Amino acid sequence: MCLFQSVMNYFPEEVLEHVFDFLTSHRDRNAVSLVCKSWYSVEKFSRKKVFIGNCYAVNPERLIARFPRLRSLILKGKPHFADFNLVPHDWGGHVYPWIEAMAKSRINLEELRLKRMVVSDESLKLLAKSFPNFKSLVLVSCEGFTTNGLAAIASNCKFLRELDLQENEVDDRKGHWLSCFPESCTSLVSLNFACLKGEVNAAALERLVARCRNLRSLRLNHALPLEVLQKILVQAPQLNDLGTGSFTHDPNSETFIKLKNAVKNCHSIRSLSGFLDVNGRCLPAVYPICANLTALNLSYAPGIFSNELTKLIRHCKKIERLWILDTIGDKGLGVVANTCKELQELRVFPSDLYGVGNAAVTEEGLVAISAGCPKLNSILYFCQQMTNAALITVAKNCPNFIRFRLCTLNPIVPDAATNQPLDEGFGAIVQSCKGLTRLSVSGQLTDQVFLYIGMYAEQLEMLSIAFAGDSDKGMLYVLNGCKKLKKLEIRDSPFGNMALLSDMGKYETMRSLWMSSCQVTLGACKTLAEKMPRLNVEIISENEGGAGEVEARLDDRDRVEKMYLYRTLVGPRTDAPDFVRTL
Amino acid sequence: MDSDLNLKATELRLGLPGTIDAISPPKNSKRSSPDSDSATPPPKAQIVGWPPVRSYRKNNLAEAESGSFVKVSMDGAPYLRKIDLKVYNGYVELLEGLEKMFKLTIGEYSEREGYKGSEYAPAYEDKDGDLMLVGDVPWEMFKSSCKRLRIMKASDARGLGCAV
Numbered sequence: 001m002c003l004f005q006s007v008m009n010y011f012p013e014e015v016l017e018h019v020f021d022f023l024t025s026h027r028d029r030n031a032v033s034l035v036c037k038s039w040y041s042v043e044k045f046s047r048k049k050v051f052i053g054n055c056y057a058v059n060p061e062r063l064i065a066r067f068p069r070l071r072s073l074i075l076k077g078k079p080h081f082a083d084f085n086l087v088p089h090d091w092g093g094h095v096y097p098w099i100e101a102m103a104k105s106r107i108n109l110e111e112l113r114l115k116r117m118v119v120s121d122e123s124l125k126l127l128a129k130s131f132p133n134f135k136s137l138v139l140v141s142c143e144g145f146t147t148n149g150l151a152a153i154a155s156n157c158k159f160l161r162e163l164d165l166q167e168n169e170v171d172d173r174k175g176h177w178l179s180c181f182p183e184s185c186t187s188l189v190s191l192n193f194a195c196l197k198g199e200v201n202a203a204a205l206e207r208l209v210a211r212c213r214n215l216r217s218l219r220l221n222h223a224l225p226l227e228v229l230q231k232i233l234v235q236a237p238q239l240n241d242l243g244t245g246s247f248t249h250d251p252n253s254e255t256f257i258k259l260k261n262a263v264k265n266c267h268s269i270r271s272l273s274g275f276l277d278v279n280g281r282c283l284p285a286v287y288p289i290c291a292n293l294t295a296l297n298l299s300y301a302p303g304i305f306s307n308e309l310t311k312l313i314r315h316c317k318k319i320e321r322l323w324i325l326d327t328i329g330d331k332g333l334g335v336v337a338n339t340c341k342e343l344q345e346l347r348v349f350p351s352d353l354y355g356v357g358n359a360a361v362t363e364e365g366l367v368a369i370s371a372g373c374p375k376l377n378s379i380l381y382f383c384q385q386m387t388n389a390a391l392i393t394v395a396k397n398c399p400n401f402i403r404f405r406l407c408t409l410n411p412i413v414p415d416a417a418t419n420q421p422l423d424e425g426f427g428a429i430v431q432s433c434k435g436l437t438r439l440s441v442s443g444q445l446t447d448q449v450f451l452y453i454g455m456y457a458e459q460l461e462m463l464s465i466a467f468a469g470d471s472d473k474g475m476l477y478v479l480n481g482c483k484k485l486k487k488l489e490i491r492d493s494p495f496g497n498m499a500l501l502s503d504m505g506k507y508e509t510m511r512s513l514w515m516s517s518c519q520v521t522l523g524a525c526k527t528l529a530e531k532m533p534r535l536n537v538e539i540i541s542e543n544e545g546g547a548g549e550v551e552a553r554l555d556d557r558d559r560v561e562k563m564y565l566y567r568t569l570v571g572p573r574t575d576a577p578d579f580v581r582t583l
Numbered sequence: 584m585d586s587d588l589n590l591k592a593t594e595l596r597l598g599l600p601g602t603i604d605a606i607s608p609p610k611n612s613k614r615s616s617p618d619s620d621s622a623t624p625p626p627k628a629q630i631v632g633w634p635p636v637r638s639y640r641k642n643n644l645a646e647a648e649s650g651s652f653v654k655v656s657m658d659g660a661p662y663l664r665k666i667d668l669k670v671y672n673g674y675v676e677l678l679e680g681l682e683k684m685f686k687l688t689i690g691e692y693s694e695r696e697g698y699k700g701s702e703y704a705p706a707y708e709d710k711d712g713d714l715m716l717v718g719d720v721p722w723e724m725f726k727s728s729c730k731r732l733r734i735m736k737a738s739d740a741r742g743l744g745c746a747v
Contacts, residue, residue, distance in 0.1 A: 084632030141637065167639040195639065225723050249723060250672050276643075277651075277727065279669060300643060303651065303669065350634055353641055382634055411633055440635075466633070491632070 013038075017046045026051045045069055052076070053486075053511050055093060055117065056536065059570045060101030071110045072136075073098070077117035079514050079564055080464075081489055083141065086516055086562070088540065090577045094144075096123040097575075103130035111136040111162075118142070124149030128156035135187075136162035146171040147198065154180035162190040164217075172198030179204040188212040192219035194243050194274060199223040202231075210235045219243025222276040227255050233262035241295075242266070244274035251281045260285045273297035273323075280308035290315035294342075297323040299349045306360075310335040320344045320375075325351040326361045326382060333365030337372025345378040350409060363390035363416070370397035378403040385416035386443055391425025395432035404429055405440035411467040411492075414444040421445050427452035430460075437484075440464040450474035454481020462487040475499035479506050489514040497524035504532050512566035523556030525563055529583035536572055537565045541579040651726070657685050657703075657734040668729065673722045681705060685734060692718040698737065706733045 020043055023029050033043040049072040052058060063070070077093025095117045102109055109131040119142045127134065134157045147170065153163065154177055178193075178200040188208070193200070202224060209215060209232050217240060220229065224245035233239075249256045269289045278301050293316050298304060302325055304312075309324070310332045316322075319340045326348050328336070336343070346369060348361055363386045370376060370393065377400045386408055406426075415422055422443040430436060430453050437459050441449060445468035453460070454477035461484055469475065475495040478488065480503065488510065496519030507513060507528075522539065529537040540562040554560075572582035651669040664684055671677040678689050690701030697716055698704045705717040708731040717725070717732070 081632070083637045084635045085638060086632045141639065167637060169639060223727075225727075246723075246727065248669070248726070252672075299640075302644060349640065349644075350636065351644065353634070353636060353644065382636075407634055409634055411630065464635075466635070 013042050016042045020046055048072055049111075050074070054566050054568075055095075055098070056570075056573050057511070057566060057568045060098045062569065063098075064101060064105045064107060068105075069108070071108055072113075073102075073109065073111070074113040074115075075117060076115045079489065079512060080116075080487070081491065081514055081516070082116055086491065087564075088542070088577075088579060091540065091580060092573065092575055092577070093117045094123075094575060095119050096126070099123050099127050099130070103127075107131075108133055110134055111138075113138040113140075114142055115140040116142065118144040119149070120144050121146055121149035121152070125152040128152040131157075133159060135159055136164075136190075138162065138164040138166070139168050140166045141168065143169040147173045147175050147177040147196065150193075151175060151177035151180040154178065154185075155182065158185070159187050160185065161187050163188070164190055164192040165195050166192065168195050170196055172196055174198045176201055176204070178208065181208050183207075183211070186211045186213065189214050190217035190241075191215070192217065192243065194219040194221050194245075194276070196221045197223070202228045206231050206235060213238075215239065217241035217271075219273060220245035222246055225249075226259060226282070230255060230259040230262050233259070233266055237262075237265045238268055239266060240268050241271040242269050242274070244272075244276070246277040247275045247282055248277055248279035249282055251279075251284075256282065256285065260288075264288045267292075269293070271295035271297075273300075275301035275304065278303045280304050283308055283312050287312070287315050292318060294318055295321040299323040299325055299347065301325070302327060302351050306332050314339055316340060318342050323347040323349070325349050327351045328365075329360040330362055330365035330368070333361060334368045334372075337368040340373060342375060343369070343373040344375050345403075346373075346376065347380040348382055349380075350382040360384075363387045366390060367393050367397075370394040374398075375400075377401055380405045380407075382407045382409060384409055385413060386422060386425065387415045387417045388420065388422055388425035388428075389415075389417065391422065392428040395425075395428035399432045400435065401429070401433040402435050403438040404433065404436060405438070405464070406442055407440065408443045411442055412444045421448070423448040423452065427456075430456040435459055438462045441468060442466060444468075446470050447474035447477070450477040454478050457482055459484055461485060463489070465490045465493055467492045469493045469495060472496055472499035472502075476502055479503055485509075486511045488512075490516070490518060492517040494519055496520050500524050501528060504528055507532065507535055507565060508567050510567065512564065514562075514564050515560075516562040518559075520560055520563060521556060522554050522558055522560050525560055526556065526583050528565070533571075534567055534569070535565050536568050537563065537583045538576070539563055539581045539583065541581075653707075653729055653731050655681065655684070655732040655734065657687075658736050658739065660685070666732070668726050674718055674725075677717075678705065681732075681734065687734070689734075694719070702737055704735050704737050706735050707731060708733065 016039065020029065020032060023032060029043060029047060033040045044067060046069070047067045048070060050063065050067050050070050051074045053076050055075050055077050075095065075098065078087055078091060081087060082091070093116060095114055103126060110133050112127065119139060124145055137153060153160065200223065205228065209218065215236055216238070218232070218236065220243055222245055226247060226249040229244055263285055266289055270293060272286065272293055275298060280303065283304065290312065296316060296319055298309065306327055306329050309328050313335055317339055320342050322336065322340065322343060328348070361383045363383065366381055366383065367390050376398050379401065386406065414420055423446055426441050426449050430439070436457055439457065439460060447470045450469060453463070460482045463478060463482070463485065472495055476499050478485070479499070495515065500520050501524055525537050525539060529535065539560050542561055576582060652665050652667050654663045654665055656663045666680065671680060674692065682689055687703050688701055689703050689705055690698045692698055706714050707717055707729045709715050709728045710730060
C-alpha cells in the first residue's frame with residue numbers, strides 16, 4: 001500500500017486528472033475520492049458531473065464547496081409517490097436556491113437535469129442569464145413554470161443544445177416562446193416540447209429546424225398538425241428520434257402522400273413516439289422506418305386499435321424498448337413476443353383509468369413475452385390479473401431482470417387460478433433474477449413474500465410496496481435482508497413501530513423511506529428522529545391547515561398518516577411548508 | 584346518505600367506514616376462502632393514487648381517449664347523442680351523419696351565408712368555450728378544437744351568419 005502510494009505520488013496531478021477522466025460513473029469517482037487526500041483533491045477539482053438523488057440531502061453551498069468546478073448537475077426533488085398524488089402540492093423541491101447559489105459562485109454550469117422539482121419562471125430566467133455556456137436543460141415531471149420561462153431560455157442561451165421537457169405540467173401562456181430562439185441559434189441537437197398544450201408558431205419551428213443542421217431529436221406537441229410534421233421531415237431527414245404531434249389526416253390527401261415520401265427519406269430514425277391524436281389509417285406512413293426502430297412509445301395513443309397496433313409492430317423487428325397501452329391485449333403481446341426478439345424493456349400502461357376496467361392484458365401476455373424475448377431485462381406491467389404459475393414461468397424464462405414492476409389493477413387481487421396470495425410468484429422472481437435492482441409488488445401478498453425478498457434480493461436498491469403484508473415481520477425481513485436497499489416506499493400496509501425502530505442505523509445507508517397509511521405512530525417517529533440526528537423525519541399532514549392545528553390533534557399514540565424520512569448532511573430543511581413537520 | 588361533502592368519509596380505505604384511524608388491510612385468513620365477502624376488491628376508481636400512474640399521464644390519456652367523441656345536442660330534443668369525429672373524413676360526411684342521426688336537413692355551407700335555406704344550423708363549442716358555426720375552419724383544425732356540437736334552430740342562429 002505504501003509503495004503504491006509513493007509511486008502514485010510521482011505522477012503530477014494532471015496525470016491523475018487525466019486518468020480520472022476515464023471514470024464516468026459517480027460511484028467510481030466517489031470511491032476514488034476516498035483513497036487519500038491528494039486523490040480527493042484532484043478528484044474534487046476535476047469533477048464535472050454531480051448527481052444528487054435527494055435535493056434535501058445536501059444544500060447548494062456544500063455542493064459548490066465540494067465540487068467548485070462542476071459543469072453538470074442532476075437533482076431530484078419530491079419522493080416518488082408524489083407522482084401518484086400522495087404528496088401534497090406545496091411540499092417542496094424548489095430549484096431556485098440551487099440556481100441562485102451557483103450563479104453567485106460563478107459556477108460554469110452547462111447542464112441541468114431535474115426530476116420532480118418545482119421550477120419557477122424566475123428560476124428559468126435566472127438560469128438563462130447566469131450561465132453563458134449553458135447547453136442542456138432536461139426537466140422530467142416538474143411543475144411551476146410557464147412558457148414565459150421557456151422563452152427566457154430560448155432567448156438567452158446562445159449555445160443551447162438540448163431542451164427536453166418530459167411529462168411536465170406547464171402553464172401554457174400561448175406566447176411565442178419558440179419564436180424566441182434567435183436566428184443566430186443553430187446549435188440545437190435535441191428539442192422536446194411534447195408536453196406543452198398550447199400552439200407554437202409553425203413557421204418559426206420550421207425555420208428553426210432548417211437552420212439547426214445538427215438536430216437529432218425532435219418531439220412535437222399535440223397542437224401541431226400533420227402538415228407541419230411533413231414540412232419538418234423534409235427539412236430534417238437526419239433525425240434519430242422523432243415524436244410526432246397529432247397524426248391524423250385524410251389518408252387520401254396530398255399532404256398525406258407528401259408525408260409518406262418525407263418519412264421514407266428519414267433513414268436515421270431509431271426512436272419514434274407521439275401519435276398524440278391518431279387516425280389508425282395513417283399509421284402505414286411510418287412502416288418504411290419501422291425496420292430500424294429500436295425504441296417505440298405508443299403509450300399516449302389510445303386511438304390505435306389492437307389490430308392496427310399489431311400490424312405496426314410486425315414491422316418492428318429490432319425494437320429494444322417498447323412502451324404501449326394495454327389495448328394491445330394478450331394476443332397483441334403474443335405478436336410482440338414473436339416479432340421483437342431484441343426487446344429489452346417493455347412497459348404496458350393501463351388505458352382505462354377510471355372505469356370498472358376491461359383491461360386487456362393478463363398473465364398470459366406476460367408469459368408470452370418472457371418466452372419470446374430472451375433479452376428482456378426491464379418490465380412495467382399493469383394487468384387485470386396474475387398467477388403464481390405465470391410468475392414462476394416468467395422467472396425461469398427471464399433470469400436477467402434488473403427492473404420488475406408489476407401492478408395489478410386491483411391492488412389486492414389474489415392468484416386468479418388458485419386464489420392464493422402471489423407470494424410464491426414474486427419469490428420465484430427474486431430468487432431467479434440475481435441482478436434485480438428495482439421491484440414493485442402488488443396483488444394479495446403476505447409477510448412470506450418479504451421473507452423471500454429479504455433472502456434473495458441481494459442487489460435490490462428500490463422496493464415499492466402497497467396494500468401488502470400482515471405484520472411488522474414483513475418489513476423487518478426486507479430491512480434486514482436487502483443490504484443494498486436505497487429507497488423503500490410503502491403505502492397502506494400493516495407495518496408499525498417495531499419494524500420502524502428495529503434497525504435505525506439502516507436508514508443512514510439508504511436514501512429515503514416513505515410510509516403512508518401504515519401503523520407507525522407519532523411517538524415512534526419522534527424516537528427515531530431523536531436517536532438519528534442525521535435523518536430528517538418529516539410528518540406530512542393531509543389537512544393543509546397548518547402544523548399548529550395538526551399538533552393540537554395528534555398525540556404520540558396516534559398513527560401518522562404520511563412519513564417521509566431521508567438521510568441528510570444539512571439538518572431540517574428551511575423551506576418546509578406548514579403541513580410538513582420535521583421532528 | 585348524508586349530503587355534506589364529507590370527503591374523508593367517502594375516501595376509500597381498507598377499513599370500517601367511519602373510522603379514520605383503524606386501517607388494517609384484510610388479513611390473509613379472511614381472504615383464503617373464495618366465498619368470503621371481504622374478498623370483494625375495493626372499487627378501483629376510489630383509491631387515491633391507484634393504479635400508480637403519473638398524474639400527467641392520467642390527465643393526458645383521459646383527454647386523448649374522449650378526444651374524438653363529442654356530445655351532440657339538438658334544440659328541443661330530450662336527450663343528447665354522441666358521435667366520433669374520427670370516423671368522418673370531412674364536413675360533408677359529418678353533416679350527412681348528423682342529418683341521418685337526427686332526421687333533418689342541414690343544407691349546404693357557404694362562407695358568406697352559412698347554412699342558407701335550412702331549418703337547422705350546426706354549431707360547435709370550441710376549446711375556448713365559444714359557440715362557432717361549423718364549416719369555417721379546415722376540417723383537421725375543427726376536429727381538434729371541437730368539444731361539443733349543437734344543432735341549433737336556424738332562427739336562433741342568425742348571429743352566426745345564417746340567412747333564414
